[in-house]
Amino acid sequence: QVQLVESGGGLVQPGGSLTLSCTASGGTLDYLAIGWFRQAPGKEREGVSCITIRDLYTVYIDSVKGRFTVSTDGAKNTVYLQMNSLKPEDTAVYYCASSIGCAGWRQARGFYHWGQGTQVTVSS
DSSP: OEEEEEEEOEOTTTTTOOOEEEEEESSSOOOOOEEEEEEESSSSEEEEEEOOOOOEEEEOOGGTTTTTTEEETTSSEEEEEEEEEGGGGGGGEEEEEEESSSTTTOOOGGOOOOOEEEEEEEEE
């Protein structure tokens, strides 16, 4: 079964950039979709982006459009979330999770394998 591990979080100043990675082990992501979610303290987990590995379809929530980019490497073993122009409201624990597609991607219940999360803090 596929296991997912996130990395790349950290502390960054407003306007800065970070790239998160979601690396799969125990299998390939080739026929799956990967969603990125985030959860800030006291808030519900929200879907940020989703990518289908086979055809590279991508989708984003409005608040990150033009700032975040989701992509995958040629081996289709790692998915990246490039985050630019970061804002304090982007502060959260970021998770990646796998599903069979991006339909209903905003809902966490549609995703079944989750990583452990990586903290992103945007602060001056």
